[in-house]
Amino acid sequence: GNSVTQMEGPVTLSEEAFLTINCTYTATGYPSLFWYVQYPGEGLQLLLKATKADDKGSNKGFEATYRKETTSFHLEKGSVQVSDSAVYFCALSPNAGNNRKLIWGLGTSLAVNP
């Protein structure tokens, strides 16, 4: 079946540090991959996505590359800011089947200290 494994948090970094949040997946076929961000007390926002192998999603300085050979979609940012403090969710969507429910990772909490 489909599943997403995400590194456990919490992750605590100093401002301007490099961020990596690991995400690996198991899926049949060729899923689409997503990173969502949830700021404190808010709903989820799409951060970036990739729909096929070797695609790189990017937004707000964050990047993730769809690696089919390693079944990974790690999130990276070269220099984090305090405002990046949030919970980050990796998710996949099968590209076939009814309704195409999102399959979620457990979320990684990031705290960035000034």
Place this chain on the structure above:
Amino acid sequence: GAVVSQHPSRVICKSGTSVKIECRSLDFQATTMFWYRQFPKKSLMLMATSNEGSKATYEQGVEKDKFLINHASLTLSTLTVTSAHPEDSSFYICSARITGYGYTFGSGTRLTVV
């Protein structure tokens, strides 16, 4: 574009009463809406998938008589928590899948049952 408006953002109700949460798609037609529940510091738990004009499909372990979902139009889906109890207190989020775009989320509803 692709905005889902979710209301209310916060609600406090007495034990035994019912609460309705609404999600409206503002600039697109949502044929499929997903309803999630999120426990503190936990990932999202899919409760049910609703399709416009038909009965919702509930995930295993979710009481369909307690969490009533109605998707009567292409722009409105509602979740009613009936006879709410303190253990129903949670953060509820709706999401719509948009063909060619991905998923968009409501801003969430914080339900507190006292």
